[in-house]
Amino acid sequence: MSDFFSGFWSIYIAVISLGGIAWCIYLLFSQRAWLKKDVEIVENTGHVWDGDLTELNNPVPRWWTVMYLGLCIVALGYLVLYPGLGSYEGQLGFTAGKQLQQQQQAFNERIKPVYERFQAMPIPDIAADQEAREIGQRLFLNNCAQCHGSDAKGGRTFPNLTDTDWLWGGEPEQIMQTITKGRHGMMPPWKAAIKPAQASDIAQYVRSLSGLAHDPLRIVPGKRGFDTFCVACHGAEGKGNTALGAPNLSDDIWLYGSSAATIIETILEGRDNRMPGQEHILTPEQIRLLTAWVWGQSN
Numbered sequence: 001m002s003d004f005f006s007g008f009w010s011i012y013i014a015v016i017s018l019g020g021i022a023w024c025i026y027l028l029f030s031q032r033a034w035l036k037k038d039v040e041i042v043e044n045t046g047h048v049w050d051g052d053l054t055e056l057n058n059p060v061p062r063w064w065t066v067m068y069l070g071l072c073i074v075a076l077g078y079l080v081l082y083p084g085l086g087s088y089e090g091q092l093g094f095t096a097g098k099q100l101q102q103q104q105q106a107f108n109e110r111i112k113p114v115y116e117r118f119q120a121m122p123i124p125d126i127a128a129d130q131e132a133r134e135i136g137q138r139l140f141l142n143n144c145a146q147c148h149g150s151d152a153k154g155g156r157t158f159p160n161l162t163d164t165d166w167l168w169g170g171e172p173e174q175i176m177q178t179i180t181k182g183r184h185g186m187m188p189p190w191k192a193a194i195k196p197a198q199a200s201d202i203a204q205y206v207r208s209l210s211g212l213a214h215d216p217l218r219i220v221p222g223k224r225g226f227d228t229f230c231v232a233c234h235g236a237e238g239k240g241n242t243a244l245g246a247p248n249l250s251d252d253i254w255l256y257g258s259s260a261a262t263i264i265e266t267i268l269e270g271r272d273n274r275m276p277g278q279e280h281i282l283t284p285e286q287i288r289l290l291t292a293w294v295w296g297q298s299n
């Protein structure tokens with residue numbers, strides 16, 4: 001597999017690598033005076049410095065030439081075995097990716113015994129176990145904190161994992177599914193169907209669902225719009241749907257914000273949010289411990 005988008009660069013690199021070695025060999029050949037056995041001709045260049053320092057033209061030492069030749073041969077051998085000539089993969093089939101995978105596998109084998117104790121334990125028991133909690137926290141800090149925060153309380157567009165409000169459900173199986181496969185929270189944009197004025201009415205109604213200040217005169221048209229366009233995902237009372245990742249709109253927890261302007265933006269432009277799946281990064285045992293740790297934050 002090549003990372004180059006054009007075959008030209010592969011050839012370019014191969015030519016430079018081989019050309020460099022060929023040039024070295026040519027240089028050594030051009031300085032081959034030492035091959036002439038026993039003849040130690042020392043030419044005098046005729047340059048004289050400071051009256052009595054004469055400049056000689058000694059041939060390159062033999063050991064130096066042999067060492068250099070040896071290096072050229074090692075380089076050629078390396079280029080045959082390992083990738084170094086553009087897209088040529090090398091006889092050994094070595095790739096940095098494969099090496100990383102092998103190291104990861106070896107590492108996972110090594111840490112297996114640590115996780116064995118938790119294999120058959122139910123999630124709530126793991127969540128209560130001191131050692132498991134420490135491992136879970138370390139895993140979280142290394143793999144999740146960059147998005148969800150080191151206290152797991154999230155931020156704008158990143159859900160808080162320590163409360164009891166869940167986009168995708170807070171049962172252990174649901175959390176495990178979220179971590180393993182990832183989630184794609186998608187709300188389609190409505191600007192083709194909904195005019196800004198109507199979106200503004202709906203936003204007032206949405207704010208009323210969670211008891212926020214709103215314009216009472218716009219609740220009736222707002223509710224009409226909500227019932228037409230929004231209930232399919234957010235439910236008749238705006239309580240959300242964990243099968244679709246549609247948030248509960250009737251609580252005071254907001255992924256994007258509760259201002260009328262933000263809600264209007266959500267309605268017109270839609271939202272697209274991804275939680276990356278971890279199954280290629282973490283082992284099932286690690287995901288189990290993380291699940292328990294996350295579950296334990298709110299239980």
Ligand code: HEC
Nearest residue numbers: 143144147159166167168169178183184185245273274275
């Ligand atoms: C690149 C950023 C990113 C990383 C890294 C990340 N997450 Fe997430 N996570 C998100 C986003 C964004 C969402 C919300 C998805 C949505 O809007 O539907 C999410 C959602 C979740 C949810 C569902 C919350 C709910 O309310 O249902 C859980 C649980 C979760 N993440 C746990 C984790 C764990 C555990 C890790 C570490 C292994 C992790 N996440 C790593 C971005 C991330």
Ligand code: HEC
Nearest residue numbers: 185186187229230233245246247254255256257266271273
């Ligand atoms: C196809 C399903 C679907 C429909 C229909 C839909 N939504 Fe959503 N909505 C979602 C999803 C999924 C999210 C979460 C997006 C994310 O995870 O980033 C969301 C997010 C939101 C948010 C952000 C909530 C927060 O916590 O910040 C608001 C507000 C919202 N929707 C209002 C509406 C309104 C009003 C309508 C009707 C005009 C509507 N939605 C129609 C699926 C839907």
